[in-house]
Amino acid sequence: xxxxxxxxxxxxxxxxxxxxxxxxxxxxxxxxxxxxxxxxxxxxxxxxxxxxxxxxxxxxxxxxxxxxxxxxxxxxxxxxxxxxxxxxxxxxxxxxxxxxxxxxxxxxxxxxxxxxxxxxxx
Numbered sequence: 001x002x003x004x005x006x007x008x009x010x011x012x013x014x015x016x017x018x019x020x021x022x023x024x025x026x027x028x029x030x031x032x033x034x035x036x037x038x039x040x041x042x043x044x045x046x047x048x049x050x051x052x053x054x055x056x057x058x059x060x061x062x063x064x065x066x067x068x069x070x071x072x073x074x075x076x077x078x079x080x081x082x083x084x085x086x087x088x089x090x091x092x093x094x095x096x097x098x099x100x101x102x103x104x105x106x107x108x109x110x111x112x113x114x115x116x117x118x119x120x121x122x
Contacts, residue, residue, distance in 0.1 A: 009116030022095035032099035
């Protein structure tokens with residue numbers, strides 16, 4: 001099974017930045033399509049951003065212009081650069097991967113990281 005290990009979460013004041021990382025145990029070309037999801041207490045898990053093997057990206061409306069998803073295939077690592085953070089961004093963030101883009105898109109990916117907490121204070 002592919003393993004995903006996340007890092008980079010923490011606490012930051014509104015307007016600040018964080019960079020999340022997700023290291024994969026094997027090549028991103030083999031592990032499939034990847035993305036970031038988040039879940040706050042009392043809310044449904046939501047898709048934040050996805051990226052295809054070829055580098056095509058998609059973002060939730062709420063984070064467009066503020067977050068950037070990228071991948072370093074040489075390092076087998078996925079990133080999420082988070083700028084202009086808002087208290088509404090507070091959530092547990094998960095990276096996910098699946099060989100089938102449709103399953104990743106709907107949040108039913110085969111592989112998930114352990115999650116990293118992001119807390120944004122006002």
